[in-house]
Amino acid sequence: MRTLFFLLQKEFRQIFRDPAILRIIFMLPTMQLIIIPMAADFEVKNINLAVADHDHSVYSQQLVQKITSSGYFKLIHYSADYKEAFKEIESDKADIVMEIPVHFERDVVKDDASKLFLSINAVNGMKANLGGAYIQNIIQDFNNEIRVRLVQFPPIPSQTVISTTYSNWFNPFLNYKVFMVPAVLATLLTMVGAFLTALNIVKEKEIGTIEQINVTPIRKHHFILGKLIPFWVLGLVVMTVGLLIMRFVYQIHPVGNIFTIYFFAAIYLLSVLGLGLLISTFADTQQQAMLISFFLMMIFILLGGLFTPIESMPTWVQKIVWLNPVSYFIEVVRMVILKGSGISDIRNHIFIILGFAVVLNGWAVFNYKKTS
Amino acid sequence: MKNKHIDKDSGRGKSTAKGGGIKQFYAFVKKEFFHIWRDKRTLFILLGIPITQIIIFGFALTNEVKNSKIAILDLSKEYASQQLIQKISASKYFDYDQRLNAYNEIDPAFKKGKIKMVVVIPQQFGNDLQHINSPKIQLICDGSDPNVATTLATYANAVILDYQMSINQQQKLPYRIESEIRMMYNPELKGAYSFVPGVMALILMLTCAMMTSIAIVKEKEMGTMEVILVSPLKPFGVVVAKAVPYMLLSMVNVMTILLLSVFVLDVPISGNLSLLIGESLLFTITSLALGLLISSVTDSQQVAMLVSLMGMFLPTVVFSGYMFPVENMPVPLQVLSNVVPSKWYYFIVKTIMIKGLGFSYVWKQTLILIGMTILLFALSIKNFKTRLA
Numbered sequence: 022m023r024t025l026f027f028l029l030q031k032e033f034r035q036i037f038r039d040p041a042i043l044r045i046i047f048m049l050p051t052m053q054l055i056i057i058p059m060a061a062d063f064e065v066k067n068i069n070l071a072v073a074d075h076d077h078s079v080y081s082q083q084l085v086q087k088i089t090s091s092g093y094f095k096l097i098h099y100s101a102d103y104k105e106a107f108k109e110i111e112s113d114k115a116d117i118v119m120e121i122p123v124h125f126e127r128d129v130v131k132d133d134a135s136k137l138f139l140s141i142n143a144v145n146g147m148k149a150n151l152g153g154a155y156i157q158n159i160i161q162d163f164n165n166e167i168r169v170r171l172v173q174f175p176p177i178p179s180q181t182v183i184s185t186t187y188s189n190w191f192n193p194f195l196n197y198k199v200f201m202v203p204a205v206l207a208t209l210l211t212m213v214g215a216f217l218t219a220l221n222i223v224k225e226k227e228i229g230t231i232e233q234i235n236v237t238p239i240r241k242h243h244f245i246l247g248k249l250i251p252f253w254v255l256g257l258v259v260m261t262v263g264l265l266i267m268r269f270v271y272q273i274h275p276v277g278n279i280f281t282i283y284f285f286a287a288i289y290l291l292s293v294l295g296l297g298l299l300i301s302t303f304a305d306t307q308q309q310a311m312l313i314s315f316f317l318m319m320i321f322i323l324l325g326g327l328f329t330p331i332e333s334m335p336t337w338v339q340k341i342v343w344l345n346p347v348s349y350f351i352e353v354v355r356m357v358i359l360k361g362s363g364i365s366d367i368r369n370h371i372f373i374i375l376g377f378a379v380v381l382n383g384w385a386v387f388n389y390k391k392t393s
Numbered sequence: 394m395k396n397k398h399i400d401k402d403s404g405r406g407k408s409t410a411k412g413g414g415i416k417q418f419y420a421f422v423k424k425e426f427f428h429i430w431r432d433k434r435t436l437f438i439l440l441g442i443p444i445t446q447i448i449i450f451g452f453a454l455t456n457e458v459k460n461s462k463i464a465i466l467d468l469s470k471e472y473a474s475q476q477l478i479q480k481i482s483a484s485k486y487f488d489y490d491q492r493l494n495a496y497n498e499i500d501p502a503f504k505k506g507k508i509k510m511v512v513v514i515p516q517q518f519g520n521d522l523q524h525i526n527s528p529k530i531q532l533i534c535d536g537s538d539p540n541v542a543t544t545l546a547t548y549a550n551a552v553i554l555d556y557q558m559s560i561n562q563q564q565k566l567p568y569r570i571e572s573e574i575r576m577m578y579n580p581e582l583k584g585a586y587s588f589v590p591g592v593m594a595l596i597l598m599l600t601c602a603m604m605t606s607i608a609i610v611k612e613k614e615m616g617t618m619e620v621i622l623v624s625p626l627k628p629f630g631v632v633v634a635k636a637v638p639y640m641l642l643s644m645v646n647v648m649t650i651l652l653l654s655v656f657v658l659d660v661p662i663s664g665n666l667s668l669l670i671g672e673s674l675l676f677t678i679t680s681l682a683l684g685l686l687i688s689s690v691t692d693s694q695q696v697a698m699l700v701s702l703m704g705m706f707l708p709t710v711v712f713s714g715y716m717f718p719v720e721n722m723p724v725p726l727q728v729l730s731n732v733v734p735s736k737w738y739y740f741i742v743k744t745i746m747i748k749g750l751g752f753s754y755v756w757k758q759t760l761i762l763i764g765m766t767i768l769l770f771a772l773s774i775k776n777f778k779t780r781l782a
Contacts, residue, residue, distance in 0.1 A: 042695060042696070042699075045696070045699045045703075046542065048703075049699070049703060052703065052707075053707070056707070056711060056726070057711065059722060059726060060711045060717040060719075060722050060726065061717050061721060062717070062718065062721040062722070063539070063540050063717075063718065063721075064539060064540070064721065065540075065718075066721060067718075067720045069720075069723060082698050098764075100521070109701065110577065111744075111748065111750060111754065113743075113744070114571045114739065128568070129568055129570060133567050133568055134568075134570075134571060135569075135570060135571070136567040136571045136572065136573055137570065137571070137572040138572075138573050138575070139572055139573065139574045139575065140574075140575045140577050141574060141575070141576050141577060141579055141665055142577055142578065142721045143576035143577055143579035143580065143582055143586070144578050144586050144587050144743060144747050144748070145581055145586075145718075146579060146581075146582035146583055146586065146587065147540075147582075147584070148718070149576055149579070149582055150582055151540075151543075151544075153574050153576075154547060155571055156572075157574070160570055160572050163570065164568070164569065164570040164661070167570075168567065168568050171567075171568055172567065180526065180561045181522060181526045181527070181528070181560045181561055182526065182527050182557065183527070183528050183529070183530060183553050183555055183556070183557045184527060184528075184529050184530075185529075185530050185531070185532060185549075185550055185553055186529065186530075186531050186532070187531075187532050187533075187534065187546050188531070188532075188533050188534070189533075189534045189535075189536030189539075189542050190503060190533060190534070190535060190536055190661075191503070191535060191536050191537050192536035192537050192539065192542075193536060195536050195539035195542060195543065196539070197539050199537070200539060220637060220695055220698075224695070303434075304434070306435075306611075307694045307698075308432070308435055308607055308608075308611065308694065309432065309434050309435055311439065311607075311694075311698045312434075312435055312438045312439070313434070315702075316438050316441070316442060316445070317703070319442070319445070319448065320445060320447070322400055323446075323449050323450075323453070323454060324449065324453060328454070328462075328716065329454045329455060330458065330538065330541055332459075332460050332461055332462070332509075333455050333457055333458055333459055333460065334453045334454070334455070335452060335453065337762075338452065338453040344768075352506065355537055355540050356504070356506050360503055360506075360535075360537065361504065362504045362505075362506065363504075363638060366504050366505055366506065392491050
């Protein structure tokens with residue numbers, strides 16, 4: 022016990038002696054938590070619209086006005102020339118070009134039908150898809166308005182019209198920040214935990230001080246505990262900072278119990294630290310350690326459901342994702358903070374993460390050798 | 394040695410930082426290659442990152458929403474509602490996971506975490522359908538992920554409309570405005586078209602800037618920098634020699650990415666290949682300059698890594714526009730995004746590779762990159778003189 026105490030003292034001194042590392046430990050979460058959620062607003066809005074209007078009628082004017090007043094579209098070009106309008110797409114200034122044909126109004130009223138042409142810049146597939154759906158909805162609405170103006174409908178419709186109402190629970194205003202902030206917090210904890218542990222141990226290897234420790238009677242588990250506990254504490258501190266930012270900068274009030282999150286994070290950190298430890302047994306230089314952890318983090322975070330839903334991934338990828346500790350933590354944090362899930366709802370997650378912690382740490386301890 | 398005929402003193406007379414002759418320079422580059430070659434793990438990862446990224450982005454990450462688990466609360470329990478349920482569960486977007494029996498079962502179902510949407514069919518559904526022609530349906534979405542919620546509601550609505558159409562005898566409404574949509578450049582709406590250029594920017598930043606800065610700082614940290622600096626090659630020459638191997642490595646990565654995207658992901662290179670490679674080379678030099686700057690202001694590898702991660706990786710991911718929509722960001726961030734070199738490179742690659750347009754569409758962005766490169770080089774030279782020489 023005394024050995025461990027002295028080791029801990031040494032580790033904490035080492036961490037607090039290096040102001041650069043310390044600054045980074047606290048700046049990284051703050052910067053990430055402030056920048057990424059602000060950036061990660063995937064709501065499709067601010068769609069730039071260019072209109073080539075060959076008709077110049079009341080209808081075409083009304084339609085353009087209706088589209089721009091929806092709030093999703095910005096009119097950036099209006100002319101009677103399709104080629105000019107299309108240039109805006111080529112230079113990335115416009116996302117959609119709408120071409121209104123000649124005699125648009127006359128055709129609608131007299132021939133019962135007219136056709137609009139929409140060219141959508143589809144380099145970004147999702148934006149193109151949703152943008153197209155929005156503008157078609159608006160055109161449909163406009164169409165209905167015209168119809169109501171021109172036709173008298175009976176009180177009981179002759180045709181069945183199913184009306185659908187929507188409600189969005191847990192995030193009624195569909196605010197992206199509410200979705201992203203908890204998950205970014207989760208990835209942050211992972212990065213701080215794994216990176217720092219791996220780098221710290223490898224640094225001792227690289228500058229040779231590990232030899233000095235190896236020749237002392239310090240036991241293997243003392244050494245490893247001495248390395249893990251400081252970062253475990255730091256991880257929890259970082260999480261507290263993150264939770265405070267979430268509460269006071271983003272005004273997100275966790276629906277669930279905050280201690281559920283701490284409880285899960287405490288176990289989760291064990292598995293992440295184990296991962297860092299494992300990486301450190303494989304790497305000889307800091308450069309290697311950093312690249313290996315970077316490589317793994319990249320895969321874990323991209324496949325963790327932070328940006329794209331896991332259910333949409335192909336089945337074989339979903340099987341791989343079972344081995345991704347980050348995905349469980351992201352899921353749990355979102356469940357507890359947004360929906361208020363309790364311990365019993367996340368029971369399975371807890372067992373799985375415990376399993377990760379045991380396996381990763383066990384493997385690392387097995388791999389760590391005092392002799393070189 | 395084919396460089397023998399070159400005058401040894403050709404570089405010495407000039408006052409530029411690069412001096413010491415081609416031969417020494419060559420020897421230094423060779424030394425750096427040995428360094429990289431010796432460390433197989435690092436090399437493996439550097440070459441493996443682009444491949445994994447392309448595969449993950451190409452096959453695993455889709456914004457397409459499908460197989461979402463839904464629950465249905467059917468309070469009407471009639472033939473009509475059965476028909477509708479059948480139609481919904483037949484759709485590939487939904488995975489009919491469980492049947493609820495009461496309204497208060499909805500909240501626990503969501504809390505368990507898997508259900509994304511609940512379709513509520515009210516008790517008088519069949520009645521309304523038969524007598525007043527206007528039945529109602531309620532869709533409750535798990536709004537935690539806004540885009541999934543919106544998309545699911547849209548899909549469900551489409552299925553319901555389809556059902557409605559099948560009830561109504563097909564008859565055409567008067568005064569129709571139809572619209573025809575053409576998806577330009579990417580008719581199948583593949584995600585790959587927007588991320589391949591992004592991955593290129595990211596990888597170049599990573600291999601070139603981050604690795605260079607770490608390689609230099611490592612020499613500082615180990616103390617071998619002093620040894621090198623007393624060699625006849627001038628400090629800046631030393632540093633450039635360190636950068637050359639990483640530049641070559643980056644070009645190998647660019648080739649890997651392009652080959653993978655053409656042959657594995659079916660993303661064609663629509664524009665001029667040599668222009669694309671030329672622009673990539675320019676961006677490589679820009680990131681190199683950035684790496685030099687970072688190495689000149691940091692003293693330990695850990696700090697260099699973390700600065701690179703925060704100063705280059707994060708901005709590249711966030712501001713280049715391939716993962717996050719820049720146009721939705723608050724204005725200060727949009728302004729800030731203009732100083733990130735990757736943003737301009739991303740635009741250039743997108744324009745040339747995906748849209749197939751020529752140099753006349755990207756000359757402005759190219760000039761901006763050149764300007765940034767010169768500025769970064771100037772800054773790092775200034776720092777090197779005061780710190781090392």
